[in-house]
Amino acid sequence: MSDVYEGLATVSVIAHYLGQAPVDLTTFECPVRLSHAGPGRARIELQHYLQGPKAANLLRVLLPDGRMLQGQILDSCNEPGGG
Secondary structure, eight states: OOEEEEEEEEEEEEEOOTTSOOEEEEEEEEEEEEEEOSTTOEEEEESSOOOOOTTOOEEEEEOTTSOEEEEEOOSOOOBTTBO
């Protein structure tokens, strides 16, 4: 698994469910590491715990050059001690 990007990005943690308005929390200048995790999948490592809406199911990462990666949260770990 090779790194695709490592550095600062804008990260939005989103709870989006049918029949409800989306709720999101955006963190600017968040240190991230992006790497390949198989066809159509990316592994996103965050350097620190992110606050977000309860039952968040989507993540959006906006890189400084304008590229954006977003999708469903799978196999997540967001614990205060690391994730």
